[in-house]
Amino acid sequence: MAYEFPSEAWMEEYKNRLNESEEYGEQGAGWGVGFDGDFIFHIVADDRLPEDRYFYIALEDGKCTAVKEVDDLDEVEHGFVMRGAYSDWQKLNDGEMGAIDGMMSGVFDLEGDMQKVMQYSGAAVAMTETSASIDTEYAY
Template identity: 20%
Template sequence: MSLYPTEQWLEAFGHALDRSRRLDTIASGWGVGFDGDVMLVIDDIPLAETTLGDLPDSVLADLPENIRAGVSDVSLAAAPERFGETLRPSLPANVQDLLYQIETKVHDGTIYAYVGLEEGRCTGTEVLDDPTEKDVGYVVKGPYQTWRRIVDGRPVTSAWLNGDLVIEGNKVRLLRHGSVLQVVGDVAADVETTHLFPGEAATPGELVLDEAVRQPIAVGLLAEQQASLVTNTLSPF
């Protein structure tokens, strides 16, 4: 089970995308003749609001109880400095790695996650030190709490319609391949996940919209899958 949002989770997500038969069918033609790579921008990472004591039990399980009690009130924003070069080697490897990722992968409260996509294949994933490292065709932006709910099963379409996600890129191509990002979100929900940060409850309006779009999304995906299967069956190549 991977901690979200970390490099390990993104790697597991990439493997899940590669194994997804739904994506294989829906994404036929995606990234062919254009850049189909995607940048997932996760804003408002709650480092200052989250303490070490708020983390899932599994994260600090190997930390001695007396040390755990003494640092439980330390925020994640302050933790890298609190555990300097002298103390850090004595910490469990997973805690050291988490502190490293907080220092190097979170920039002004934001994580930039690169996902390479071409047709049904994930060509690579990476949490970037610098968002300009990779050229992408699409950027999908939203706050951590929105992404957390998508990983828990909220439809990407609902989050976009509600204005919780902003999608940047060629809109004409996106309409032509309208279900690709929805399926990418569905695959994210299939990854076995433990969240690093506490979640916030959805508003009643969000819940109503989520439920309202689920059936049309399912019907649309089924229609696209059937059309793609027919096209591939009839194609001589």
């Protein structure tokens, strides 16, 4: 079954697959323990996506505990924002670009403690591999 991106259904499938992933569970152990490890994925409108979209993803100790679409950054508490154009999210989801490579090259902007992200770079790789495993249809 294909999941439309961006959508809550896609994010729910992402959550389920993260929680089924032994690799993510191992690499993400300790993430969000003693600090806010929750993310907002800010998908920036581009020539394909008509308006910005925001998805909250709660991550703690190798588990994804919640996902939901939010209207803006202030709607939920979070420790990190990962921001990029819709077309770049598509490349990330399709496995054409890694999350760390995308952040280090400036394709994606990260708000939050980059040192923490680098400390858990294996979790970021596992998250990207997980997103690439989802049969995705792009809405735009």
